[in-house]
Amino acid sequence: MENLTQLVSVITPVHAPSIEHLSGAYASLVKQEMPDGWDWQWLVQEDGQTGALNGVLPDDSRISIGGGRPGGPGVARTLALSRVAGQHVKVLDADDQLTPGALARDIAAFEAHPQIGWTTSRVLDLMPDGSTLGWDKDPEGGTIGRGAVLAFWQANGYRSQLHPATLCIRRDLLLALGGWMALPASEDTGLLLAASAISDGYFTREHGLLYRKWPGQVTSQASHREPVEYEGRMKIIEARAVALASMLPSGLPLTPAA
Structure with a gap:
């Protein structure tokens, strides 16, 4: 990984x-066939400092392990930003798996657009x-x-037409937005909406992620849809995206990364 600009x-x-699902996530990373001159780094961040990843x-x-005071997945993700060396940042939840070619397709989209x-x-x-089960209402690529x-x-x-668990975002844009939202959940949706409010994006029709459904999944817990908190999270996400769009009516001009 001598050329750190060519890194996801x-x-x-x-x-x-x-x-227990990290081995599957890692296996899906190892199977990624990267374009010439590209590689990946994996920043695994414990939401806490228990040493459970030892x-x-x-x-x-290519693996970098970190930890910090517990604050939820958004805080863990944002803390991991201190170790990011790549120009693109890819989301991968611990219980999910990338499909073959997912990272290469992300890179190709950035290079073509x-x-x-x-x-x-x-x-x-x-x-x-x-x-596996798919969804039949995905947008056109x-x-x-x-x-x-x-x-x-x-x-x-x-409800978004795009899945935030598949997000790959430019590092400079991610930092400009302050990382992930300080919410107990839906922080990835908040980031996607904020980024899309000020920047064009791209949707790939090929499946890029296996999204695990299991009893311990955070989004399957009753607390995730507790009405008062849920409504509050959605209002905050919406207000932030609307404010960004209003303050930057022409969007955020982006130039190709060096």
Whole structure:
């Protein structure tokens, strides 16, 4: 990894129940065939400082393990930003897996469309029995105009047409937005909407992620949809995206990364 500008930094927040799935996430990274001159680094960040990751991951120079005071996945992700060396930052939850070619497709989108700030892709739900389920309402592939994600989200009951767990975002844009939102959940949705409010993006029709469905999944817990907090999170996410769009009516001009 001599040329650090040709690097995708993959950030994975971890809490105790999801550690058992890290081996699958790692295996999906190892299987990635990267374009010439590119590599990945994996920033695994414990949401806490328990030492639970000691001895869990293999000896791979591309892996960087960190920890910090517990604050939820958004805090863990943002703390991991201090170790990012790549020009693109890829989201990968501890219980999910990338599909073959996912990182290469992200890189290709950025290279073909230098005006975009982020990419997403289709998702397959990975069920407990190993089967997969898709969604039949994905948008067409190609560029996603600034503001389109927010407009869809507002018109469809706080549901995005894009999956935030597939996000790959330019490092400079991510830092300009302050990392992930300081929310107990939905921080990845908040980042996607904020980025899309000020920058064009790209959607890849190929499936880029296996999104694991299992009992310990944070988004499957009743607390994730507790009405008062849920409504509050959605209002904060919306207000931030609207404010960014209003303050930067022409969007955020991006130039190709050096």
